[in-house]
Amino acid sequence: xxxxxxxxxxxxxxxxxxxxxxxxxxxxxxxxxxxxxxxxxxxxxxxxxxxxxxxxxxxxxxxxxxxxxxxxxxxxxxxxxxxxxxxxxxxxxxxxxxxxxxxxxxxxxxxxxxxxxxxxxxxxxxxxxxxxxxxxxxxxxxxxxxxxxxxxxxxxxxxxxxxxxxxxxxxxxxxxxxxxxxxxxxxxxxxxxxxxxxxxxxxxxxxxxxxxxxxxxxxxxxxxxxxxxxxxxxxxxxxxxxxxxxxxxx
Amino acid sequence: xxxxxxxxxxxxxxxxxxxxxxxxxxxxxxxxxxxxxxxxxxxxxxxxxxxxxxxxxxxxxxxxxxxxxxxxxxxxxxxxxxxxxxxxxxxxxxxxxxxxxxxxxxxxxxxxxxxxxxxxxxxxxxxxxxxxxxxxxxxxxxxxxxxxxxxxxxxxxxxxxxxxxxxxxxxxxxxxxxxxxxxxxxxxxxxxxxxxxxxxxxxxxxxxxxxxxxxxxxxxxxxxxxxxxxxxxxxxxxxxxxxxxxxxxxxxxxxxxxxxxxxxxxxxxxxxxxxxxxxxxxxxxxxxxxxxxxxxxxxxxxxxxxxxxxxxxxxxxxxxxxxxxxxxxxxxxxxxxxxxxxxxxxxxxxxx
Amino acid sequence: xxxxxxxxxxxxxxxxxxxxxxxxxxxxxxxxxxxxxxxxxxxxxxxxxxxxxxxxxxxxxxxxxxxxxxxxxxxxxxxxxxxxxxxxxxxxxxxxxxxxxxxxxxxxxxxxxxxxxxxxxxxxxxxxxxxxxxxxxxxxxxxxxxxxxxxxxxxxxxxxxxxxxxxxxxxxxxxxxxxxxxxxxxxxxxxxxxxxxxxxxxxxxxxxxxxxxxxxxxxxxxxxxxxxxxxxxxxxxxxxxxxxxxxxxxxxxxxxxxxxx
Numbered sequence: 001x002x003x004x005x006x007x008x009x010x011x012x013x014x015x016x017x018x019x020x021x022x023x024x025x026x027x028x029x030x031x032x033x034x035x036x037x038x039x040x041x042x043x044x045x046x047x048x049x050x051x052x053x054x055x056x057x058x059x060x061x062x063x064x065x066x067x068x069x070x071x072x073x074x075x076x077x078x079x080x081x082x083x084x085x086x087x088x089x090x091x092x093x094x095x096x097x098x099x100x101x102x103x104x105x106x107x108x109x110x111x112x113x114x115x116x117x118x119x120x121x122x123x124x125x126x127x128x129x130x131x132x133x134x135x136x137x138x139x140x141x142x143x144x145x146x147x148x149x150x151x152x153x154x155x156x157x158x159x160x161x162x163x164x165x166x167x168x169x170x171x172x173x174x175x176x177x178x179x180x181x182x183x184x185x186x187x188x189x190x191x192x193x194x195x196x197x198x199x200x201x202x203x204x205x206x207x208x209x210x211x212x213x214x215x216x217x218x219x220x221x222x223x224x225x226x227x228x229x230x231x232x233x234x235x236x237x238x239x240x241x242x243x244x245x246x247x248x249x250x
Numbered sequence: 251x252x253x254x255x256x257x258x259x260x261x262x263x264x265x266x267x268x269x270x271x272x273x274x275x276x277x278x279x280x281x282x283x284x285x286x287x288x289x290x291x292x293x294x295x296x297x298x299x300x301x302x303x304x305x306x307x308x309x310x311x312x313x314x315x316x317x318x319x320x321x322x323x324x325x326x327x328x329x330x331x332x333x334x335x336x337x338x339x340x341x342x343x344x345x346x347x348x349x350x351x352x353x354x355x356x357x358x359x360x361x362x363x364x365x366x367x368x369x370x371x372x373x374x375x376x377x378x379x380x381x382x383x384x385x386x387x388x389x390x391x392x393x394x395x396x397x398x399x400x401x402x403x404x405x406x407x408x409x410x411x412x413x414x415x416x417x418x419x420x421x422x423x424x425x426x427x428x429x430x431x432x433x434x435x436x437x438x439x440x441x442x443x444x445x446x447x448x449x450x451x452x453x454x455x456x457x458x459x460x461x462x463x464x465x466x467x468x469x470x471x472x473x474x475x476x477x478x479x480x481x482x483x484x485x486x487x488x489x490x491x492x493x494x495x496x497x498x499x500x501x502x503x504x505x506x507x508x509x510x511x512x513x514x515x516x517x518x519x520x521x522x523x524x525x526x527x528x529x530x531x532x533x534x535x536x537x538x539x540x541x542x543x544x545x546x547x548x549x550x551x552x553x554x555x556x557x558x559x560x561x562x563x564x565x566x567x568x569x570x571x572x573x574x575x576x577x578x579x580x581x582x583x584x585x586x587x588x589x590x591x592x593x594x595x596x597x598x599x600x601x602x
Numbered sequence: 603x604x605x606x607x608x609x610x611x612x613x614x615x616x617x618x619x620x621x622x623x624x625x626x627x628x629x630x631x632x633x634x635x636x637x638x639x640x641x642x643x644x645x646x647x648x649x650x651x652x653x654x655x656x657x658x659x660x661x662x663x664x665x666x667x668x669x670x671x672x673x674x675x676x677x678x679x680x681x682x683x684x685x686x687x688x689x690x691x692x693x694x695x696x697x698x699x700x701x702x703x704x705x706x707x708x709x710x711x712x713x714x715x716x717x718x719x720x721x722x723x724x725x726x727x728x729x730x731x732x733x734x735x736x737x738x739x740x741x742x743x744x745x746x747x748x749x750x751x752x753x754x755x756x757x758x759x760x761x762x763x764x765x766x767x768x769x770x771x772x773x774x775x776x777x778x779x780x781x782x783x784x785x786x787x788x789x790x791x792x793x794x795x796x797x798x799x800x801x802x803x804x805x806x807x808x809x810x811x812x813x814x815x816x817x818x819x820x821x822x823x824x825x826x827x828x829x830x831x832x833x834x835x836x837x838x839x840x841x842x843x844x845x846x847x848x849x850x851x852x853x854x855x856x857x858x859x860x861x862x863x
Contacts, residue, residue, distance in 0.1 A: 067831040135728065140814065142832045163731035164813025167828075175813075179714040180730045303765050328768040335769035341762045345784045354780070355770030404770055 032059040032225045033078065035069040037085035037212070038168040039109065039145065039186075042193035043245035044083070047229075047238055055232075057225050065143045065168035073098060073217070080220040081229050083212060085109070085169075086144035090213040100223065103215035106233050108248040109187040110207050111145075111152050113200040114176045121182050123200055126156040129183055137172050137181040138162045145169035148208040149185040156206040173197065192246030212247075255279060256407050258440045261308040262299050264292070264464075271295050271464040277457070282434055282441040284455035286448065288483055292464040293444035297410050300442070301335050302328035312440070313407050329358075333408040334401030339417040340393040342385040348372060348396045349381040355404035371399045375433070391422045398433055409434075411443035415450050427453055448487040452476075460484055478600050480521060491529070491568050493522040497599060506565040511541035512597040519602040526559060528596035529570035532589040533580055540591035542566075548586045551577060562590055627845070634842050635835040642839035650817045651825035652843060658733065658821060659801040662740035666748045666797045671790065674752035696746045703742055704810025711738065711811075735812035736819045740801035747800055748793035755789025756782075799848060 036044050041063045048059040062069065062079070070089045073079060074096050083106070084090045090103045115123050121134065129136050138160070139146030146165065153160060163181065166172045172184035177196040187210065191199035214233055216226040232238045239249040256279040264271040271292040277283040285293050299306035302317065302325075310318040312333070317326045334355075342351045349368045356364035372381045375395060385393055394414060401409060414430060415423050431454055434441050445451050451458055451472070458475045460468040460483065468480045476488035485492030495504040497515035502522050504510055510522055530536070536543060546564030558577045560570045568590055572582075582588065635642075642648055677688055695703055711718040711729045721727040729735050763785065767777045783790075805823040812819040814828070822844050829837035 071831045135731065137731075137813070140828065142828060162815065164815050164819065166814065167809070178708065178712060180708065180712050301765075301769055303768070328765070329771050329773055331769075333769060335766065337762060337766065341760070341766045343763060343766070343781060343785075354767070354772070358767075358771040358773070358776055400770065410769075 032057055032080050032222050032229055033062065034059055034081040034083065034229065035062050035064075035073065035077075035079045036081075036083040037066045037069070037144065038063045038170040039085055039189055040083055040212070041170070043189065043242050043247065046241050046245075047232060050237060050241070051229065051232055055228060057228060059229070063168075063170075065139070067142045067144075068167065078219055078221070079217055080222050080226040081214065082217055083214040083233075084144070085210060085212055086147065087211050087213055088147075089144065090215065093215070093217075098218055100216040100218045100220060100226075103213040104230070104234065105211055105250050106214045106230075106238075107212040107242050107250065109189055109210040109212065109246075110248070111148055111185055111202050111210075112188045112191050113202060114173055114184045114186045114191055114194075114197045115182065115200055116176065116179060117196070117198050119198050119200065123183050125200075126153060126158050126202060126206055129153075129160050129185075130158050135180070135182045136160055136162045137164050137166060137175045137184040139169045139172050139185075140165040140167060143168060144210065145172070145185070145187060148210050151208045152185065152202060152206050155208075187246070189246030256313040256439050258300075258310075258312050258408055258442070260300060260310045262296055262310065263307040264295050264299055264304070265307075266295070269295075269464060271299075273459075273461065273464075273466055275459055275466070275469070277440045277442055279440055280438050281456045282443065282454055283457045283459060284451040285442065285444040285459045285461050286451040286455075286487075287444075287446065287461035289446055290463075291446075291461045293446070293461055294412055295464075296461070297335075297412050297442070297444050300408070301333050301410055302326060302331050331408075332404075332406045333410055334404060334406035336394075336397050336401050336409070336411045336414055338413045340385070340397035342388075342393055342397055342400070344385050347382045347384055348377065348388065351385070351396060352400045352403050355400060359404060368399075368403060371403050372396070375399055375429075389422075390418050391426045394418060394426060395429060395433075398430065402433070402437060407439045409437055409439055409441045411441075413445050413447075413450075414443060416445065416447060430454065452487075478521070479523065480602070485523070489526065491524040491526060493524065493566070494602060495520065495522065500594075502597075502599060504566060508544065508565045510566070510592075510597060511594040512599050513594055515597075515599045516601065520599050521602050523598045523600075524568065524592055524596060526569045526571035528592055529562075529568050530591045531560065531562075531570050531572055531576070531580065531582065532591065535589050536591050538591070539593070541594045542590075542592040542597070544590050546588055546590055548582050548584055548588055550584060551582060562588060564590075566590070568592075630838065630841055630845065634838050638835055639839050639842075642836050643843065645836065647816060647825060647829075648836070648840055648843070651820055651822045651840065652847075654733070654736075654817065654820065655802055655822040655844070656847075658736045658740055659744075659798055659804075661737045662744055662801040663748075663794055663798040665737070665741045666745040666801075667790070667794060670745050670748040670793075670797075671752055671786075674749045674756060677749065677753045678756035692749050693746050695743050700743055700804065700806030701810050704739060704807035707735075707739060707742060707807060707811040711735075730811060731813045731815065731819065733812075733818055736808050736821060739807040739811045740804045743804050743807055744797040744800040747796040748790075751789050751793025751796065752786060755786050755793075759785055795852065799852070802844070802848065 034044065044061055048061060051057045051059060066085045066089045069082065070092055073082060073093055082093060093099060094103065113123060115121065123129065138149050141147055141150055169186050169190060173186050173190050173194055175181040176184045177194065191197060214230055216223065216230055220226045243249050258277040261274045262271060269292065273296055285296060287293050295304065298304040300310060306318060307320040316324050317331050318324065343354065349365060349372060352371055353364040353368035356367055361367065369381055372378050377392060377395060380388060380392055388396065415427055418426055427450065434454065443454060455472055458470060458472045459466055460475060460481065462481060462483060468475050468484060475484060479485040479488050479490065479492050482492060493504055493510065495502040495510065497517050497520040499515060499517065500511065502510040502512055502515050502520060512522060544564060544566045546562035549561040549563045552559040553574065556574055557571055558574050560572060560582055562568055562570060570590065673692060677685065677692065680688060708730065709715050713719065713722045713728055718729055763781050764777055767781045803823055805827065808821060809824055814820050814824050822840055826837045826840045829840060
């Protein structure tokens with residue numbers, strides 16, 4: 001059974017390499033393209049399904065590290081909506097003149113330490129992550145999650161020696177889930193929706209609050225749909241889906 | 251190794267793709283045995299089996315050592331037989347110089363000063379100035395000679411040569427053959443060469459073994475073999491007409507109900523040999539003593555200087571050797587109808 | 603000069619193909635930040651990544667030679683179904699998407715992998731996230747190039763050289779080292795160069811199996827990928843450096859070592 005879970009986690013790793021998820025079907029001409037930070041995948045997939053059944057809007061999601069999506073957008077990739085894991089990257093998009101309207105914060109996230117089920121290595125604090133012999137994986141500093149993790153570690157005054165710096169936070173999660181890493185710093189939402197890892201809480205005085213902004217892009221082919229998507233995310237149903245996934249609402 | 255008593259006794263059977271080779275032969279030291287046969291006769295198969303490169307059934311004993319005995323499961327691999335092999339187109343190692351090629355076997359034997367010994371071999375053969383050349387810089391004849399030296403340098407007990415001259419230009423063949431003959435004479439082990447070229451065989455062999463379709467058809471000294479050919483191949487080799495039939499004392503019954511008058515023909519299955527020189531040609535039926543007179547049609551006319559070979563087809567197909575003048579006088583061209591006559595005393599008959 | 607007429611259609615298609623290669627390279631050269639290039643060249647991230655890439659790719663090539671030549675020899679001697687199976691196995695990494703290769707390596711050599719778990723439990727050896735993992739990933743994707751080239755070379759070798767050597771009393775190892783290997787030199791060299799080039803450019807399997815950490819597993823392709831999102835000029839400069847190094851070695855090696863005997 002362990003092998004099967006392991007294999008599934010491995011396949012998830014492949015899927016997490018920035019591949020767009022399959023589009024939900026709908027009437028032609030209403031398919032929405034949403035670029036969203038990797039940590040949003042479980043919540044946004046649900047939101048996409050709701051939108052389809054309730055408002056008949058079909059959505060295609062492209063999940064990746066926020067920095068990857070930002071580069072793609074500035075290079076001209078077509079999308080309708082952008083949901084970022086930090087304000088800095090949204091600012092980059094704004095400065096590039098790609099926004100249709102002002103971005104809005106739609107969720108917050110906090111960091112949590114991901115460990116194998118049962119916490120076999122007995123990790124309880126950020127300080128434990130500096131233990132020698134521990135295989136720690138973080139997101140690359142260019143990824144919002146990585147930047148936040150560095151901030152948290154600095155707050156806690158801990159110096160760590162990560163084995164790898166992943167391209168997106170879900171990569172960190174996968175490595176822990178696969179058993180290749182003993183621990184990683186991910187978002188609370190990642191642990192809530194994963195089910196394959198356990199979490200170790202980071203106390204508030206060391207933790208970082210991640211701000212997630214969302215915006216409609218100027219290049220949106222489907223502006224009405226885009227606005228509807230953003231409205232849904234900010235609305236009651238969208239917010240409850242996000243909180244169920246481990247985020248904090250606005 | 252002068253006066254050595256090394257001998258080869260071989261009984262080789264190879265079955266492959268519908269072809270069967272079944273040969274028994276012996277060869278003594280200081281004797282060149284030439285296995286002669288048309289292409290496809292199995293000559294190379296025989297050679298490779300003796301060299302230990304291909305599978306065979308039977309028994310091979312060289313100088314008292316059993317190299318192969320399929321009945322008892324004895325098999326000495328090629329690299330442990332003291333059998334030198336010379337290929338048709340030298341197969342010198344292209345990345346090694348001539349002296350390095352010749353030294354190769356010596357090094358494999360662990361002989362010290364291998365390069366110096368190799369150089370000596372080359373010098374003695376008059377190839378000293380080519381010692382450091384790569385095979386591609388050597389002429390065909392030089393390369394083949396180096397290949398021979400490479401095999402001889404390891405002082406094998408048995409020397410196997412696979413059509414050693416056939417890949418050479420006709421113009422240099424004679425010269426290389428003379429070299430080869432000289433070199434072979436000074437090698438005192440067993441020498442076995444295979445060839446399809448009768449000239450090569452006749453010039454080099456002390457003993458001739460004729461191989462056709464995997465079987466030995468004839469063996470003996472070159473003279474014996476050609477004096478009494480037992481197959482078309484050998485007859486062509488000897489340049490004589492070979493006929494086969496049933497003898498009845500004073501004549502031989504040939505196929506196509508023709509009769510060949512002969513003297514002391516004996517009885518039973520026989521070969522009858524008629525030398526082309528003994529065949530006379532006429533434009534009309536001759537009147538005279540010859541008992542053997544037949545009609546025929548000219549097939550081909552081969553000029554060989556002043557002597558012309560005229561091939562005649564008919565109930566008794568023969569090749570006649572006449573003068574060029576006669577050809578012109580009689581107007582012998584392909585398709586012309588002729589009469590042939592052979593004196594009974596010119597017919598040589600022997601048991602088949 | 604030979605007087606042959608090439609049909610215009612062929613010329614046109616060939617020209618398009620050439621453009622496909624030339625334009626991207628031209629883009630790289632033209633858009634390069636030449637005035638910043640020198641600074642980038644001496645940047646520690648650049649030099650570290652370059653040094654690591656060269657080390658890993660050369661090591662991967664060395665391993666490919668030691669394991670690949672014997673593998674090619676076995677392949678060249680087998681026939682029939684067995685050969686087809688072996689051939690398929692050894693060329694699989696060539697057609698497998700590199701990331702899939704990386705996942706496969708994890709499943710085999712990761713801490714929970716079929717072989718990796720044994721190594722971890724018995725000796726505490728962990729392969730992922732190490733330089734060794736980067737080397738393994740590169741070897742995995744690049745070795746087939748060497749195997750194919752050497753196998754082709756072996757099959758085209760006249761087997762009579764081996765027979766001549768045997769008749770001269772040479773045993774297996776003497777034949778292998780003094781006859782077969784020297785005659786295989788062109789095939790080995792061209793195979794090794796292809797292998798090395800593929801190893802140098804490997805990304806997907808490396809980042810999946812070995813991860814990303816500067817100085818340990820961050821090879822040039824990974825560094826370029828990262829830099830593209832944060833500092834594009836660095837990415838372009840790094841790409842150019844790799845291009846120049848590759849071209850230099852390919853051109854320098856071509857005639858001298860690949861020339862047929």
